[in-house]
Amino acid sequence: MLKKLFTFSFLLLVINNTFSQREKVLNLPSFDKPLFHYGFYLGLNNNGYKIAYKPSNISNPNVKVESSIGFNVGLIADLRLHDNVNLRFEPGLMSNTKTLIFDHIPGTNENIRTREVGATYLHLPLIFKFSTNRLNNFRPYVLGGISYDYNFSSNEKNSNDNSSGEFRATSSNFMYEIGIGVDFYLNYFKFSPSIRGVFALNNELKYDNSSPSQWTDPIDFLGTRGVFLHLSFE
Incomplete structure (x- = not known):
């Protein structure tokens, strides 16, 4: 993921150099002056899990995560705090599917060794956006923040667990x-x-009802880790 961020940074520097070489007629010259403005966004995501293991009776626990491309869609409310700082609320929906393969479970029965985890999230991020001064019709920025994510497909309240073929996760989660x-x-x-x-x-893992569990007992932490391609229209 860091490699993708560095590649994108390099592309921004190249574009910045190209745009700053000559003066242009400014589009939307007063766009950044209002205190509030609004918009919407579309995007793609590639979410997996970061997994950490704990000591258990199961030797060499290993859970592989196969992720697929999902989508994001939502709204934007932007508050200008300073000429170069904005606070943004970007509520939206996010959907993706992941496949967990429990390699440490012996045998070839895929109904036991594999779980498909589909998820649809209500994504509620609060983001600080730090921008450079405007360069013609171009303005780079960095951003950071936290979000509350509600997983509609978590199965958290399902009484069945992995012994019945049901993988469970927590409904309420926090991200940065x-x-x-x-x-x-x-x-x-x-x-x-x-x-x-x-x-x-x-930790987003909902542990199985009975212990020891060959699916959840070896796992100390299971949390979302992903990359978003975010396209905003304002």
Whole structure:
């Protein structure tokens, strides 16, 4: 994920150099003056899990995570705190699917060794955005913040667990996210692509009812770790 962030940073520097070489007619010259403005966003995500293990009776626990591309959609409310600092609330929905493969479980029965984890989240991030001064119709920025995520597909209250084929996670989760991006001032709106890393602060695993469990007992921490491609229209 860091490699992707560095690559995106390099591209921003190249674009910055290109745009700053010559003066242009400013699009939307008063866009950043109002105290509030609004917008919406679309995006893609590639979420997996960070997994840490604890001592257990199971030797060499190993859970592989296969993630697929999901989507994000939401709204933007932006409060200007300073010429270069904005506070943003970006409520939205996020959907993705992950497959967990419990390699330490012997045998070839995929119904026992594999769990497909589909998730739809209500994503409620509060983000600080730190921008450079505007360079013609171009403005790079970095951002960071925290979010509350409610997982509608968690199965947390399901009485069945992995022994019945049901993987369970917590419904309420907290994340932090960091990222970089650039504002492009177009003729009629501002377009802002960014790439963001998202990381869970809490353990999202709901442990099985009975112990020892070959699925959940070896796991000390299981938390979302992912990358968002975020396209804002304001």
